Amino acid sequence: MVNGASNRIAIIGASGYGGLQSIRLLKDHPKFDITYLGAKRNAGKAWNDFCPYLPLDHNPLIEEINIEKISEVADFAILSLPNGLASDLVPDLLDGGLRVVDLSADYRYRSLEQWNQIYLKEASVRQRNDKHLCLEAVYGLSEWNFSKIKTSRLVASPGCFPTASLLPILPFLNQGLLEYQGIIIDSKTGTSGGGRTPQEKLLLSEAAESIAPYGVIGHRHTSEIEQLTSEVTGQQTYLQFTPHLVPMAKGLLSTVYGRLRDPGLTAEDCRTVLDSFYRNQPCIEVLPVGIYPATKWVRNTNRALLSVQVDNRNGRVIFTSVIDNLIKGQAGQGIQNLNIMAGYEQELGLPLVTFYP
């Protein structure tokens, strides 16, 4: 990796899962160089001691987060921090001339008021003054906001649930093919979606050999999804979103139930709609009618697999959509956005085919 001066990447929040995935993906990237690794908890450690399963050349030190230093050594920053913390750093990073991809929720809402309401706990311990940045930030659903991302200084990478859930329905909502009310999203995620900070419910002893819903009614990602569906339809939409915790480390499946406006559409018709929309998108694949995806089919890749089926008895359409929650659902899409911002092919350096089994 010998790159030009404009391809230097700082990773801030290196020891969580988002950081780990970012580093792993960038390690093999043909155009980007990691020039800064910052973290709070593990600052001062040599990377390879901290992380023997992901050794880096020259065994870099994990550094304290220092904006000035970052501005000197990097052109882009990937922020993989707990919600709220990014907003403490982003204004200064932008002032320092960096372009930023933030993996947290801090800039996903165009309205700071809404963020303050939904991320109540995070909002209660800080006073944000970056309303303008919320408006400026581009929602980084790569396939949907490609051209805005290209020129953006600040990209808010979407949550894992919104990514998987929006990809199949946005084309239908956009073309007015789907009733915009009454959509039901039943999602299933692996435990790594809950992060790396130890919690009782994420212990193998607790989560193994079990599936359970959580955050029924009012999970934070509901509003994030609704922001997009409302924007695309021009109508305030209210949908049902229920996440479930599945006994696996990685992977996310959304099963989305809607109602076709034209009940005459067949499954093949619907597949054509999706396929036309995503035909030139290297990170999205639409499966043949009757083939349903498993999360394992995309593990460790930046690909989303979509499928659509129609129940002719009642006009229902059922979408299924799988991603790797930490790759296309987080760090991979972050680097896809980085590729777009830097003018490269969006899939550059991103794995698209899994190792099976």
Next chain:
Amino acid sequence: MVNGASNRIAIIGASGYGGLQSIRLLKDHPKFDITYLGAKRNAGKAWNDFCPYLPLDHNPLIEEINIEKISEVADFAILSLPNGLASDLVPDLLDGGLRVVDLSADYRYRSLEQWNQIYLKEASVRQRNDKHLCLEAVYGLSEWNFSKIKTSRLVASPGCFPTASLLPILPFLNQGLLEYQGIIIDSKTGTSGGGRTPQEKLLLSEAAESIAPYGVIGHRHTSEIEQLTSEVTGQQTYLQFTPHLVPMAKGLLSTVYGRLRDPGLTAEDCRTVLDSFYRNQPCIEVLPVGIYPATKWVRNTNRALLSVQVDNRNGRVIFTSVIDNLIKGQAGQGIQNLNIMAGYEQELGLPLVTFYP
């Protein structure tokens, strides 16, 4: 277990999961004795050699299926056979004076024609002449058909998905509180639901670290569920049922989405509806509002845990319901029915509290 002559049980189909669970549960049952173990594949073997993890006193032989012999030594028969095979045996067993609990789908439909359509493959290799038995058989959802089961000669124990999915919604449909169209059932099951016969998709190598939908549109249990919802509402209902395969051996969760007829009902109101209905049912527990069940909470028990939540923004009601797919979803409910038929407390000998974790 020294019992009266009328508590002798034959288990037919002893080596599959339904048989194994039945034997395990009956081994500890205070009133029933297993007097006959029949199986096709493993006939001739001594039980304890075949099954060292479930040793039986006196190490009985697994026998060829012989109706005459069964009639002599047993009062009740539990059939745990692949679909279709029960209908080959049941008429003769009833003629022999036995009372039968069938764990297969053979007598779940009141209409033999419908069974012939839905179990097409099984129907194609046999000509059933037991239309009258289809009509006579009682659908063994224990809490729903208690008094009919009590006096029945032939009980068709429900499928695992119908059990978990119907329990929360029948009280609402029965009282006209739920719109009977548009119900969506998103179910998740462990691999043992697919049986013990080796199949590639059920290998740990394939199913682990993955979740996937299957049988989207037209899974056989759809019609079984609809038969009940139509019966209870007096209207032909069409609902959406989507099963998913979860990387765990046991457990089943149904997340059911419906719409309240009276949008003024709160979650507490809905909980009260469920709780009133099931208050005296020892095998069903309704959780407090805001507590959602994990399948692990009922593993190896005959209990169903139900929860209900309401989204006031759009009048949606969301039910969650967990069971052990092989116990309350199969063999345990079979024995619950046996208890009812024999005049015992329905939960006699059935575990109701799990070992956690």
Next chain:
Amino acid sequence: MVNGASNRIAIIGASGYGGLQSIRLLKDHPKFDITYLGAKRNAGKAWNDFCPYLPLDHNPLIEEINIEKISEVADFAILSLPNGLASDLVPDLLDGGLRVVDLSADYRYRSLEQWNQIYLKEASVRQRNDKHLCLEAVYGLSEWNFSKIKTSRLVASPGCFPTASLLPILPFLNQGLLEYQGIIIDSKTGTSGGGRTPQEKLLLSEAAESIAPYGVIGHRHTSEIEQLTSEVTGQQTYLQFTPHLVPMAKGLLSTVYGRLRDPGLTAEDCRTVLDSFYRNQPCIEVLPVGIYPATKWVRNTNRALLSVQVDNRNGRVIFTSVIDNLIKGQAGQGIQNLNIMAGYEQELGLPLVTFYP
């Protein structure tokens, strides 16, 4: 459970896995009543709110640990606390007239000095003055110390690894059939062996789809095992013990490699040795030669399954031994000891057959 005044049990440390298992087992016990639930972290909560998957009649309050109160309401105490904490309470509990089963390591060593060395961290924050109790305490390997346990005031229940590892070899060492040096114990445990306190390495995201050794050389249980093997052989033994973390919640397997003193012994001979020793032990089963146990065969039971094989080429004997690490390896053996102390059948109220799968 209406019991005499001498069967009242206090559980101290109710919210960890040892406490949970103890409560679950005692809930169904025909002779003991739980009359006190004490915990530090969750004191003040109503039990059923804290633990909806294990509801108790009358929904008792979790109480602060109060020795005086415990002495009033209980005859026996089960202590399930982090190492070190038991020694803070046990002297007073004994003074208060209780008989104590301690599930921690505090009284497993006859020498307080050794405990101070091995449990260095725990010893560094307290000054223990209960040398006499270390000498008085009986090591609660139930089958081995039955008669001492019967009359003891203080039983130190063994660790999970020592239990599984010692059961197959003690009869051989005792009879001088096995070389006492050079024994190798390769153990494999589920994650619940690491307790319920959240730790990164026990997260499903980390531990799933992986196996790893830990504590190679010098794991604390090495000395606990050696204490017994030295005692039985009358020789200071040094053995090799290596634990491994397996991606499952529960279960423990020890594969033990030794060398026969008489190389002419066959596998059948060795099986006879084990079987003769344990024939009347309800919680131990010796498998036929050529059948090897899976941990799943004893999940949620208080049974150990043992197997033995001999390699005639080199005189090696290989023992395999499985237990449920939280039952026979912890709380179940604790209650087995309680049964012995109270004069009941040792297996009273303890499950011995698993639900498979």
Next chain:
Amino acid sequence: MVNGASNRIAIIGASGYGGLQSIRLLKDHPKFDITYLGAKRNAGKAWNDFCPYLPLDHNPLIEEINIEKISEVADFAILSLPNGLASDLVPDLLDGGLRVVDLSADYRYRSLEQWNQIYLKEASVRQRNDKHLCLEAVYGLSEWNFSKIKTSRLVASPGCFPTASLLPILPFLNQGLLEYQGIIIDSKTGTSGGGRTPQEKLLLSEAAESIAPYGVIGHRHTSEIEQLTSEVTGQQTYLQFTPHLVPMAKGLLSTVYGRLRDPGLTAEDCRTVLDSFYRNQPCIEVLPVGIYPATKWVRNTNRALLSVQVDNRNGRVIFTSVIDNLIKGQAGQGIQNLNIMAGYEQELGLPLVTFYP
């Protein structure tokens, strides 16, 4: 992948796990082209329909196995077939001018007689006349037989257990640092080691939440390992090898116990021995003393991670070694050998760093 005419690869046995991994690895390989996909079971199907999670450009047909055709279109063949079948094909393939990497056991023994004894069942249904090829074949433990592999026509890739177990001990045996008798290898493997053909014991319902030994005494890989240890030491060695089935899809760990000839060697000394030996081997990494590898650290990579520890109390040395059983333990090492045969860097196109978690 536009390659010279001498880099065309035929994969025979494409639909099992060995085939799948080979195809996945070659898909990204910069120098090799897959020009033929042969299989028995799935011949006639279009690849992408059979395998939607591993789509190939131009969606090739799976072909019947036709030696003449293979000889025309390929320079190398990778055989991934059940034991015995390779020996039916290899003589003709070699005659057709191909160079062959066989992933089965057919050519791992220099003595056909020994193969006939150990692979008794396979030998009973065929009469092999390729004694000379057994002698000619090179045992494909890449790091050990590098120069012989380079010029070989026929490479027998080692089994997964021998690969993981031999890598840490061969350098010690070779230098006379380890006693060559009394070695104990306790191995743990994921279920994919048992292949893709459905078997009851490999079902998730059976294998999950459990660990069990199998093939205690006399597993076939014992003799394969002993062939190498005997060769290297010049002495007939007899060692103990016990495999265990772990509830995970992929990954293999060997914990190897031996005795140092010079008991004065420290763990650091032993690490130096290993490290010196493998310093220039890109697929092998020796961990610092005190760091033990998890199988997850090498999942989906062709890397082996080794660790060594010494117990000074008794002169024992303990090696731990992890690989991905299907990559470095099978198909990856096959391609490593292919790279060597074709004169490329041995790690060309092979992933060496995992995606964690």
